Amino acid sequence: xxxxxxxxxxxxxxGKTTSTAALGAALAQLGEKVVVVDFDVGLRNxxxxxxxxxxxxxxxxxxxxxVAKLSQAxxxxxxxxxxxxxxxSQTRDKDALTDEGGGNIxxxxxxxxxxxxxxxxxxxxxxxxxxxxxxxxxxxxxxPEVSSVRDSDRIIGMLxxxxxxxxxxxxxxxxxxxxxxxxARASRGxxxxxxxxxxxLATPLLGIIPESQEVLLASxxxxxxxxxxxxxxxxxxxxxxxxxxMGETVTMTVPVERKGLMNWLLVRxxx
Amino acid sequence: MDAIAQPTHQLVRMRGRSYVAFVFSPVVPIIGWLEGIDAxxxxxxxxxxxxxxxxxxxxxDLSQTAIAHLVTSLEQxxxxxxxxxxxxxxxxxxxxxxxxxxxRHCVLTHNETKKPEAKPKPMSLLLExxxxxxxxxxxxxxxxxxxxxxxxxxxxxxxxxxxxxxxLRGRAMAGVNGNSAARIFCQKIxxxxxxxxGYYQTxxxxxxMLRNRPAQAWLDGEIMRITPLN
Numbered sequence: 001x002x003x004x005x006x007x008x009x010x011x012x013x014x015g016k017t018t019s020t021a022a023l024g025a026a027l028a029q030l031g032e033k034v035v036v037v038d039f040d041v042g043l044r045n046x047x048x049x050x051x052x053x054x055x056x057x058x059x060x061x062x063x064x065x066x067v068a069k070l071s072q073a074x075x076x077x078x079x080x081x082x083x084x085x086x087x088x089s090q091t092r093d094k095d096a097l098t099d100e101g102g103g104n105i106x107x108x109x110x111x112x113x114x115x116x117x118x119x120x121x122x123x124x125x126x127x128x129x130x131x132x133x134x135x136x137x138x139x140x141x142x143x144p145e146v147s148s149v150r151d152s153d154r155i156i157g158m159l160x161x162x163x164x165x166x167x168x169x170x171x172x173x174x175x176x177x178x179x180x181x182x183x184a185r186a187s188r189g190x191x192x193x194x195x196x197x198x199x200x201l202a203t204p205l206l207g208i209i210p211e212s213q214e215v216l217l218a219s220x221x222x223x224x225x226x227x228x229x230x231x232x233x234x235x236x237x238x239x240x241x242x243x244x245x246m247g248e249t250v251t252m253t254v255p256v257e258r259k260g261l262m263n264w265l266l267v268r269x270x271x
Numbered sequence: 272m273d274a275i276a277q278p279t280h281q282l283v284r285m286r287g288r289s290y291v292a293f294v295f296s297p298v299v300p301i302i303g304w305l306e307g308i309d310a311x312x313x314x315x316x317x318x319x320x321x322x323x324x325x326x327x328x329x330x331x332d333l334s335q336t337a338i339a340h341l342v343t344s345l346e347q348x349x350x351x352x353x354x355x356x357x358x359x360x361x362x363x364x365x366x367x368x369x370x371x372x373x374x375r376h377c378v379l380t381h382n383e384t385k386k387p388e389a390k391p392k393p394m395s396l397l398l399e400x401x402x403x404x405x406x407x408x409x410x411x412x413x414x415x416x417x418x419x420x421x422x423x424x425x426x427x428x429x430x431x432x433x434x435x436x437x438x439l440r441g442r443a444m445a446g447v448n449g450n451s452a453a454r455i456f457c458q459k460i461x462x463x464x465x466x467x468x469g470y471y472q473t474x475x476x477x478x479x480m481l482r483n484r485p486a487q488a489w490l491d492g493e494i495m496r497i498t499p500l501n
Contacts, residue, residue: 124405146423150404153422157403200440202401202419 002110005117005245006135008159010151012122014143015179018215018225020119021049022235023139025224026242028083032114035074037105038088039131040121041097047087050077051222061089064101070108079227084113094127106134124158132163137173137245139206143180144191149200152176156203175206177241182211183255194254207241209234210255291377292323292353296330297341305344312348319350325371329357338362394431401437402427411448423463432456442466443488451490456500460486470495 007020017040024036038046041061047053052075058068063086070086077083086109089096109116120131132138138159142152159172166172178197185191198205209215210233218228226235233255240250297304311318326342333341342352354371355363363370394413401419402408407426408415415429420437427433428444432453435443439457444466446453451468460481463474465488472488472495485500 150423153404154424157406157422157425160400160403199438200420200422 002113003115003137004106004110004135005115005137005139006120006132006159007117007139007141008120008128008132008155009122009141009148010124010128010155011143011148014141014148015209015215016122016141017045017049017119018219019139019141019177019179019209019238020046020117021224022218022226022238023242023245024115024117025077025080025083026226026235026239027115027117027245028077028080029226029230029239030242030246031082032246033082033112034115034117035084035086035109035113036117036119037086037109038119039097039102039127040119041088041127042090042093043121044088044090046119047075047085048222049219050085050224052077052085052087053222056087059087059089060105061092061096063105064097070105079223094121094125094130097127097130099130099133102130103134124154128155129158129162132159132172134164135159135172136165137175139175139177139245140201140203141177141179142197142201144178144182144186144193144197146192149192149197152201156201174203175245176201176203177206177209179209180211181208181255205252206244207237208252208254209237209241290323292325293319294325294327294356294374295345296327298330301331301333301337301341308345308348308350319348323353324350325374326352326355326368327357327374328355333358333362335362335364339364339367342367396429402441404441420459421457423461429453438483444471445488446490453490455488456486458485459483460497465495465497467495472497 007016007023009016020036024034028034036046036050038044038060047056055075058073060073062068063070063073073086075085075087077085106116118131118135121127140152140155142148156174159174160166163172176198178194182191186193194208212232212234214229214232215225215234218225221228225232226238229235237255243250328338338358345352352368354368356371356374358370360370392412396410396415398408398415398417402417402421402425404422404424409428411430414431414434415427416434417427418436421427421435421439421441421443423440425441428447430448431445431450433443433445433455435457438459438461440461440463442464443455443462445455446468449468453467455465455467460477461483462477465472467488467490470490470493477497481497481499486497487500488495488497
């Protein structure tokens with residue numbers, strides 16, 4: 001059974017696109033057939049993070065409007081043959097995407113893939129609602145700061161009311177993914193602690209992605225962090241998160257101090 | 272290609288069915304009996320309107336003309352005769368209602384439409400899941416109980432008291448219909464705003480001593496008090 005997973009947050013800049021790419025790649029690395037769909041019509045970025053921006057011919061809107069077939073718009077990843085991208089349109093705006101059109105595409109993708117990851121735009125408007133509309137599961141990307149947590153809370157409320165599943169009286173399974181977590185700053189009280197975030201959101205934790213240069217590095221070279229450097233701390237955290245998504249029980253490690261990272265760097269240098 | 276629909280030939284199907292009708296049994300003198308009918312009609316003029324009525328003439332011996340007169344008299348009173356029984360067929364003309372036989376007695380139960388028992392409106396609202404940022408719960412009829420937390424940016428408005436078995440981080444407005452006896456209870460007070468019957472305090476006014484503790488808010492005259500629970 002195909003699973004539709006929306007990666008959402010409410011707030012912008014918390015790492016939705018990065019996380020969509022990393023989770024998608026990690027799922028594909030574990031042998032799943034995955035498509036990552038960019039729902040951020042007008043401000044697409046997923047193609048850049050996936051390193052496929054030079055190969056975009058048709059996009060989501062073209063498919064919705066019947067200009068192109070779904071198979072023409074899907075872009076296969078060069079590194080992983082079971083990872084695909086459905087890019088958004090950069091020239092249109094979010095009104096070009098309709099509820100019905102989005103629904104048809106998702107239904108079509110369900111027949112072809114194991115996982116459909118929808119990268120939601122920021123905000124709580126139309127675009128974000130359409131991205132979550134047909135989701136079975138949701139990953140709520142949250143930074144350890146109050147504004148991000150409150151926006152996540154808002155988005156969780158919408159997942160519980162505005163999705164097709166919610167309207168049918170079912171529940172969208174929700175997971176919190178904490179990104180840009182800096183244990184040193186958290187211990188100094190400069191960030192919300194994991195416990196505080198979970199207490200406010202009352203939603204199970206999927207993973208904790210540590211703040212790392214690796215993430216930015218990977219984005220800049222157009223590669224999901226799990227592909228770019230699979231041994232890096234964020235890549236391992238994303239892979240663990242994906243294993244949890246697939247139903248495995250993986251012990252949650254709170255990324256600790258710099259010591260861990262330094263040790264790892266030293267090991268790398270020594271190798 | 273044009274297809275012409277052939278009219279399908281259908282057989283006329285006959286079915287039997289029995290119905291319940293009022294039965295009038297006139298007695299002599301007919302004039303007197305009609306006066307009785309008139310008296311009934313005077314009390315409730317629409318009583319027989321639209322009701323099927325059968326005339327049972329077994330108790331009287333009337334001629335054809337007399338029967339015709341009786342039927343007309345009843346029709347003048349807006350009583351339509353469905354059929355006649357208890358009389359020889361030869362007494363009836365074609366213009367009269369048909370002869371009925373084999374009538375059976377039955378008890379007419381007066382079917383008063385039962386009013387659905389009005390359920391007393393619930394005076395409290397129970398929410399089993401957290402109230403998220405941006406959500407607004409308005410329940411002017413009574414108390415609101417939340418089993419989870421009320422998120423920052425969420426809002427609860429209640430006619431009665433508000434009970435939060437979690438952290439209250441949003442706004443809570445109790446006693447909105449002028450109920451100054453309403454209170455606000457929570458396991459953890461981090462509220463943005465508390466209001467009872469129009470009197471309010473914002474987060475700034477809430478003593479830091481109380482923060483993160485179980486507390487209740489109540490009105491002491493025109494002053495809102497917030498005191499720790501236990």
